[in-house]
Amino acid sequence: MKKIILLSFLMLVSAEAYGRQYTVHEGETLFRIAENELGKSSRWKEIADLNRISEPYVIKTGQLLILPDNDSKRSNVSGVVNLETDSSYAREITSIYSNVNVPQDKVKTNTVASIDSVPYVPQDEMQTTAVSISELLKPSYDGYAPQELSELNLEKAVQIALNNAPEVRAALANIESVKGYVGQAWSTALPQINATADIKRNETYRSYSIFSTDASTVRSAGVTVTQPIWSFGRISHSLEAARQEEAAALTQLADAKLNLRFRVESSFLKYLLAKEKLEVAKEAYLVAERLLKRAKVREAVGAGTRFDVTRSEAEDASASARLVAARAELDVSREELTSAMGFSSSTWIEPQGNILIDFSNLLPVSAQSTEKIAEEERPDLITLRHKIKSSEELISYERSKSYPSIDAIGNFNYSYSDFSFENSGSSNFYTGHENVTGFAGVTVSIPIFDGFRARETVRSRRAATDALKAQYDRSKLDAIKEVRRIYMALSAALSAIAARKEGVRSAGEALQMAEVSFEAGRATSLDVIQASLALTDARISEAEVEYQFRLGLAQLVKASGTDFVLKGGKTE
Template sequence: MKGQQLFHSFLPGVTAAVLTTQPAWAGTFKANDLKLVSSPVVSTATNPKVSVVENNWQLAATTVDHAPLFDYQLDFGQAVLPELPSSSPLPVVNGANVPSPTKLKTVLSLSPVNPKVISGKTYNQVAQITLPQDNPSGIAQTNSQSVNPTSDSPQTILERFKPNPNFLDVPQDSQGVKVQTTEAISLEQALELAKQNNNDLQVAVLQLQRSQSSLREAQAALLPSLNVLGGVTRSRSSSATLQERQTAKRLNIPSENPDATSVFDSQAELRYDLYTSGRRTAAIKEAEEQVRLQQFEVERQSEEIRLNVATEYYGLQQSDESVRIARSAVENSQASLRDAQALERAGVGTKFDVLRSQVNLANSQQELTDALSQQAIARRRLSLRLNLPQSVSITASDPVQLAGLWKSSLEDSIVLAYENRAELQQKLAERNIREQQRKQALATLGPQISFIARYDLLDQFNDGVAINDGYSVGLRASMNLYDGGASRARAARAKTEIAIAETEFAERRNQVRFQVEEAYSSHLANLENVQTAATALDQAKESLRLARLRFQAGVGTQTDVINAQSELTRSEANRVRAILNYNLALTRLQRYVTSRAVQKS
């Protein structure tokens, strides 16, 4: 083989490795000095700046820009973050120059409210191989369901995805539960769907309406009550009939039934409680606090739904990225298998390398199958959360990118949470309710003074007399002197419940602080992990490129290529995980501080 040079002598789509035993060549062979030769099979990264040659590694890749361009937006309804003065994108850092988290604030930039996603450069993706038409691995391709991307407004989505109004409807055949369409929706659309369709939120709204009705009922005690009673009666008394018959018998004359009389009578009564010992005022304040309690419950449910929907949406993005990464791993494994088979046919490879490549491909295919299963589960989980029709499935349309930046310090975040958390306000409302109940219990022992006015009308038909009327005006006072201690017992129970509410408030306050601290620490750690993962991904791509160069040139092993592929897959997964974990931490931080506080800041 001395002096032999093989150029494009293998199967179509495979470029021959450059082999030589001449000392001059062996001493000066450098990957960086090679020139790229075109080939029928070229693997290209999803980022258009990345170019990875599958088998034609006769020169090193040109300068590769792996920089992910993130568009930072806070996609959470009312949550609005102020803009930063800088609008520079987040560059991929080199391994020797990783900015510290303190300097990161000057690197990251936050776009204005409702920003547009930058197309084509949204985020780094693992290099994906362009496969040939045949399937040399012999592994069946996975069928995927078509997804209909949608650019509909949230209002259009709300109208299309309304749940079945008949809550008792149960499908009776397979067509009723078959998924017929898959729609791609954004996080904003998912949040709007949750507000419209979520049953827990609807129940909380109905309970608020019930409390408002109870408040109007309590406020009605501030006004007097007016009752009107009237009727017409026609009667003949049995005593008059008996008397008429006795008189007729005594006089020995025929008896006749007395005439029946028709009478109209009516009565109007006006009543107003002048003094209730504070019972009326306490009842109204209790109803007002109950309304506040339910308002905070609606807010709490909204925040929980926002957190749950965002968490499951990011979980769906994670599953989508896992499928994409798994597919890239399969394609890279297929490319490595073709390399090994080509080298074996050329007589410079071994059967062992081919077997290793086949095993690696089978493992990658199995991971892809598992990822597809988890993707289907994540889609149905989010559909269940949004209470969508059973014939509709969804997938995420938003790209994987940082959702925004948190501007407040840890201390300011804790104070904002103390001021705005609905759970703390609920505990205060519960305490106030118990206090008003205590006052009502004691008020039953005090005097009650009422004003009463009546007006009567009376008329007997066919008596030749005009309608008669009458009236009465007076004050009525009452006082419960002794009830066996029931009222004071109710007051003591309410006082105990006040102490319980205060203790629960202190416990919830400590929980709020811990939740904010946990989310804040997680968000900082994941923000740094995004930088580290981006650097590791860049290095893993370069490592795989060099490993393939060495293997195709005959100076490396298939094990090096497989290890480099595994590192690339792991690095890409780590980068996606770091971004989504950061988004989750930011979502939790917004939840624990509340969107209302974010908007104020």
């Protein structure tokens, strides 16, 4: 049986041994920092490697970097390697601090290894640093962390996500785009003003005349104003359709925020669950350690057997493995929450809270009330209603194109012409003239035949409207089904919470009795191990069922479109 390799490397290093700290300023890049701070722009890759920055090598304002020294000295530094293993193969451990080769023979405790690649460290600034195999595989948390990420609770995490997440910014951009459609619809109701200006010069050569060349220049300018008077609802239908699209875009923003809130809340609850599992794993590991010590003591005094010790060692190793797995699960859930909030996964956060809380003030209203609330408040249903109205207005708009339109029009035009003769004997009796014209009136445009374009467009619009109505009916049925499913899950979880709490209490008492009996010699180590595993399973089951209940409440808010369901329902 192979034992777990434990490597503790005692080495004297400090931050000044390999570099210095530097805060990134606005607009700086790795290339510019290397050029300004190190004197060589080619050393930017060295900065990136030292701070574990990978492609596309992006840094943020305020980020803390470690810059290498220009004159780093190297010397031989001895370190103490504590290693316990039954393996016969060599293992090499490499980091920016050391390059340690473990020989194939079994290494004894306090073996001294010489290390050549450690930077020079002044004696008065030396401190201890621990290096382990698993740490070399972990990704770094060197992302820029804003100050507001400290003391992070659920509501604070949701608010930060709403201000930072890309999906909210995309929804806001969509609103601005739709507002442009409203402006375009308004523009058709406003006067249209066009101005024109022109200059023409004509030259005429006359071979039979006493004048060799005639030249004329015509300058003209004009303004035309057109004002729609009546279009049989064409403008109003277009404007109303654009307004309904704008309202749909606003509800899409609300839907994006609702989905983002659920994503952040579910990730936050998942982190709290992983945190509780880690606490359970820590306590189970302490129980295993305590059991192993007692088994060794009992064996030493002749009251126990070697079999109890071996079995306790196996349980201790299993508890250690479960502890490592729980820590890994916590790290994964932390990064999932960080990403949901709109930050890089390398940003370190430390959420606060507990998965085990009092649910007496979190019970929702009845399922029937929630179904009615969901039909009124769900953003996706509201969006579909606005889109149906917009499509109906577009049908009326296309119909109006088949009706006459009446516009008022006015025009003012001024032109000036002059004539010149290049021959010295030219006449000066007629050198040019000017002309001013203008008119105002009403124009009537009557469509006669458009090749059935309007009829086919109306038919297409009707089909699109029918499809939206069918989609709305299906979405409403799915919403009711989702609400009822969540209530069933909440009912089951709420019923299980009391049973899980009782199971934790009973398992805790059983473990205490098993430990006392083992100490007195009336029970074996297997009894203690089984009681400890039962308590671990009971505590994890309790945390999971409470997580399911709180997650169900978050799902209910998302399914109903509002948190009114947790506050006594919508006020009529």
